[in-house]
Amino acid sequence: MEKKTLPEKLFLLSFKVDRTSHLILDKEACMRCPESERACLWxxxxxxxxxxxxxxxxxxxxEGCLECGTCRIACPSGALEWRNPRGGFGVAYRFG
Ligand code: SF4
Ligand code: SF4
Structure with a gap:
């Protein structure tokens, strides 16, 4: 079976976007975050x-969040409040 690249896999996803974000940043903490430590950006x-x-x-x-939770763990300042999207919203994965 042919292996798919990451962009090809991401293309298969669908999203139901809520009006408000489930990812809340403490912007003051982010402003104190040194450029070299802004893990969320990479x-x-x-x-x-x-x-x-x-x-x-x-x-x-x-809107494009995959709900993997990586950013919450990677943020060195705990500046990220991460909630699951409301029921029925967020990413829908297709397998196979
Ligand atoms: S890594 Fe955390 S504190 Fe730093 S910019 Fe990103 S969210 Fe803000
Ligand atoms: S949960 Fe995963 S996909 Fe969503 S913003 Fe964080 S790292 Fe990105």
Whole structure:
């Protein structure tokens, strides 16, 4: 069987997006977070977190979250409040 690449696998997912984010950042803690330690910016497989250099802020595109929980563990400051999306919302995985 042919192996799929990560982008190909991600393409198979579907999302039901809630109005509000299930990923809440403590922005003050993030502003104190040294650039070299901003794990959220490179560890997320879905690239949910992006640094906006102009606004000097982290943009959270929660709509594409895979609910893997990696960012919560990787954040060195515990600045991330991570909840499961409300029932019926979030990512839907397809297997096979
Ligand atoms: S790693 Fe944590 S504290 Fe640092 S920028 Fe990301 S969410 Fe904020
Ligand atoms: S839970 Fe996983 S996919 Fe969602 S934002 Fe965190 S690292 Fe990215």
């Amino acid at each position: 560890i997320c497989p879905s690239e949910v977190y992006k640094w906006d250099a102009e606004k000097r802020d982290i943009i959270v595109s929660y």
